[in-house]
Amino acid sequence: MSEKTMKAIRQHAFGGPEVLQYEDAPRPTLQAGEVLVRVHGVGLNPPDWYLRDGLKILPPEWRQPVQFPLILGTDISGRVAEIAPDVQGFAIGDEVYSMVRFPTGMGEAYAEYVSVPASDLAHKPAGIDHIHAAAAPMSLLTAWQFLIDEGHDAPNPLQPTPHAPVPLEGKTVLVNGAAGGVGHFAVQIAKWKGAHVTAVASGRHEAFLRDLGADAFLDYTQVTPEDVVHDVDLVVDAIGGPTTARFLRTLKRGGALFPIFGLGASGGDEAEQRGVTVSTTQVRASGAQLEEVGRLLDDATIRVAIDSVFPLADARKAHERAAEGHIRGKIVLTVD
Incomplete structure (x- = not known):
């Protein structure tokens, strides 16, 4: 394989996991302001399968045109291989991690090499390996931007x-x-900030979530949370979507509901009548915030749960695992 090519997962049409092909691809060419990263781990996220399938989950006006062959993915951990002349703060060989270009461009993370805008890049926490670092960016930044600091002033596309x-x-x-990607980080962040946290998941995740700091646990297969929970200050609905309004009746006046998946979320009139706020946002890449949360990953204040690990060549199997649902933490691809 020449120096100008690499192995990557590409697709030449929209479809199911079967469209993901492990093949040779051109290695990225650095542009101004970018860093070339030799990838060691790739974290999977729902936008990966949404894009693989043609973004059918989004309104037509939100579907950006794409060119085939297409490389999925945003979340990486690896080592700096090359640096554009105008970039400072990174050196060849530095261990780094990133959520690449989301939501404004293509991350193209399912590959041996990825070009990353320096503003999206952060030094990998020394206390965790590449698998755990690759699993963190999108899910952790989502929880952080919802709960701690948006970190940007871009217009909110959802409200x-x-x-x-x-x-x-x-x-x-x-x-x-x-128990999912964003959810298990939200539990830990809320607990770290001094909240009393009730976690909702299936019963097999109870010990896992209590170990992460949950004060109380509800098994949604046994009870309906909105029937038994009342007068809470905040609901973080890591599932979101059209069913999120059911949690309005769990909130006290002055409380808030944060649906992580804001598309289709409703309840505006009921929320106003109940005196509660419904608010959502779009996670955005931020190397500065990854540096900040990296300190919490480094000292294990926040831990990253890994559901399963697959070699890059088996990305199809990783997407099949994602389609099964009931994921605990994150799915990761390793890149040798």
Whole structure:
């Protein structure tokens, strides 16, 4: 294989996991402001399968045109291989991680090499390996930007007003979908900030979530959370979508509901009648925030759960695992 090519997972049409092909691809050419990263781990996220399938989950006007062959993915961990002349703060050989170009461009992370805007890049926490670092960026930044700091002033595509995190210390927080990628980080962040956290997931995740700091646990297969929970300050619905309004009745006046997946979320009139806020936002790449949260990963204040690991060549199997659902933490691809 020549120096100008690499192995990557590409697709030449939209479809199911079967369209993912392990093949030779051109190695990225650096542009100004970019860093070339030799990838060691790739974290999988829902936008990967949404894009693989043709973005059918999005309104037509939101579907960006794409060119085939297409390389999926945003989340990486690896080592700096090359640096554009105008980039400072990184050196050849540095261990780094990133959520690449999301949501404004193509990350093309399922590959041996990825070009990354320096503003999206951060030094990998020394206390975790590449698998755990690759698993963190999108899910952790989502939880962070919802709960702690948006970190940008870009217009909110999901609502006319900016999203505003709420104080967490001493508050009661319910996290729905608590065992998943965003959910297990939201549990830990809320607990770290001094909240009393109730985690909602299936029963097999109870010990896992209590170990992450959950004060209480509800098995949604046995009870309906919105029937038994009342007067909480904040609901983080890591599933979101059209069913999120069911959590409005769990909130006290002045409380807030944060649906992580904001498309299709409703309940505006009921929320106003109940005196609660419904707010969502779009996660955005931020190397500065990854540097910040990296300190919490480094000292294990926040831990990354790994559901399963596959070689890059088996990306199809990784997407099949994702389609099964009930993921605990994150799925990761390793790149040798």
